Amino acid sequence: MDSTTPLPGLSAPPPPGAHALSPGSYDGRLVLVTGGGTGLGRAVAAEFARLGASLLLVSRREEHLAPARAELAKVPGAGPVTSQLCDIRDADRIAEVFDAAVAAHGRLPDVLVNNAAANFPVPSEDMTPNGWRAVVDITLTGTFLMTREFGRRHLAEGTPGSVIAVGASYAWTGGPGFAHSAAAKAGVKSLVESLAVEWGPYGIQVNGLVPGLMPHEDMTADIRTGLDRAPDPDARQPALRVGAPRELGWAATFLASPYARFISGHTLVVDGANWQRRDLVNAPVTPVREQLDRGPFAP
Ligand SMILES: CCCCCCCCC/C=C/C(=O)SCCNC(=O)CCNC(=O)[C@H](O)C(C)(C)COP(=O)(O)OP(=O)(O)OC[C@H]1O[C@@H](n2cnc3c(N)ncnc32)[C@H](O)[C@@H]1OP(=O)(O)O
Numbered sequence: 001m002d003s004t005t006p007l008p009g010l011s012a013p014p015p016p017g018a019h020a021l022s023p024g025s026y027d028g029r030l031v032l033v034t035g036g037g038t039g040l041g042r043a044v045a046a047e048f049a050r051l052g053a054s055l056l057l058v059s060r061r062e063e064h065l066a067p068a069r070a071e072l073a074k075v076p077g078a079g080p081v082t083s084q085l086c087d088i089r090d091a092d093r094i095a096e097v098f099d100a101a102v103a104a105h106g107r108l109p110d111v112l113v114n115n116a117a118a119n120f121p122v123p124s125e126d127m128t129p130n131g132w133r134a135v136v137d138i139t140l141t142g143t144f145l146m147t148r149e150f151g152r153r154h155l156a157e158g159t160p161g162s163v164i165a166v167g168a169s170y171a172w173t174g175g176p177g178f179a180h181s182a183a184a185k186a187g188v189k190s191l192v193e194s195l196a197v198e199w200g201p202y203g204i205q206v207n208g209l210v211p212g213l214m215p216h217e218d219m220t221a222d223i224r225t226g227l228d229r230a231p232d233p234d235a236r237q238p239a240l241r242v243g244a245p246r247e248l249g250w251a252a253t254f255l256a257s258p259y260a261r262f263i264s265g266h267t268l269v270v271d272g273a274n275w276q277r278r279d280l281v282n283a284p285v286t287p288v289r290e291q292l293d294r295g296p297f298a299p
């Protein structure tokens with residue numbers, strides 16, 4: 001290969017609609033996806049549906065849930081799709097959601113995908129106490145409250161289950177400009193490791209799942225603007241391409257399948273090795289304020 005031959009990078013994913021697991025692998029199973037009305041949550045829900053799962057989508061806004069319900073119900077092979085409005089910071093409402101799951105689907109969710117999260121870029125010196133609390137309460141405490149209810153219900157029934165918590169790679173590295181979200185995701189990773197041990201004896205598997213850069217149309221304006229500052233995102237990844245949301249869905253359906261039952265307490269990163277990237281000599285440091293175009297600090 002000479003220097004003029006383009007490098008291949010990691011190969012493109014199979015087309016939408018393809019799947020690795022056998023058709024009907026999730027027939028008769030109920031999968032609860034928080035934040036399942038948008039973005040990556042919706043893509044993960046679609047892959048479970050394609051394999052026969054019934055779905056329960058949970059989030060705060062009907063305008064996110066209604067279109068997703070309609071679209072996911074049309075996925076070939078999908079079981080019934082329902083949704084519940086719920087702010088995952090509200091433990092009482094979460095209990096009602098599980099009651100509604102049993103009423104609508106006749107069973108507890110077999111799989112819980114904790115995908116809902118909150119995030120916005122902000123230099124830490126500008127972050128308000130309430131801004132910190134909103135992100136940590138949704139991302140970490142919300143994940144705990146959902147998982148706690150799932151675990152309690154299954155322990156009471158004596159039934160098995162599988163939990164997947166969507167994380168971010170800055171759980172390991174820190175996330176300058178996203179200190180609240182990075183701290184919360186580090187907490188999520190730790191929670192996965194604690195609960196996998198606590199609940200393994202009862203047949204409940206708990207794993208983390210970390211997406212790399214997987215652009216989608218629901219990304220928040222703040223995050224989209226940040227990404228738009230760096231053109232050609234493919235060239236910035238070791239894979240020489242960004243990820244497709246369905247690649248996260250395929251990983252999720254594997255992790256909750258019988259073939260991955262002995263994997264627990266693990267956090268799987270689906271990012272083409274982007275988070276491992278290091279240069280021998282790094283680019284010059286640009287302060288977060290400058291990266292975010294915030295101007296001088298004005299207390
Ligand atoms: C860059 C490179 C890309 C690189 C990209 C790297 C991405 C890394 C991986 C992670 C990705 C993700 O998590 S993506 C997931 C992103 N998705 C979301 O966040 C969707 C949900 N978001 C939301 O609902 C809201 O934005 C959020 C505020 C976070 C939560 O809603 P609430 O209703 O609870 O909160 P509110 O009452 O509106 O606000 C609570 C406080 O937060 C403050 N606040 C709200 N939005 C704010 C904002 N944009 N900037 C500053 N502060 C903000 C408010 O002023 C309040 O503080 P006071 O004024 O003091 O009261």
Ligand SMILES: NC(=O)C1=CN([C@@H]2O[C@H](COP(=O)(O)OP(=O)(O)OC[C@H]3O[C@@H](n4cnc5c(N)ncnc54)[C@H](OP(=O)(O)O)[C@@H]3O)[C@@H](O)[C@H]2O)C=CC1
Pocket residue numbers: 034035036037038039040041058059060061062064065086087088089114115116117118119138142166167168169210211212213214215218219220
């Ligand atoms: N996109 C990416 O490249 C990356 C994403 N991630 C992670 O992937 C996951 C999905 O992200 P993405 O799809 O991009 O983000 P989105 O903004 O599209 O999705 C966030 C979802 O969470 C729901 N949500 C937010 N707050 C609450 C709440 N309090 N209660 C219930 N639901 C809530 C929202 O629905 P509603 O507003 O209706 O409540 C929305 O559906 C997150 O965990 C994120 O941290 C990690 C690394 C990279």
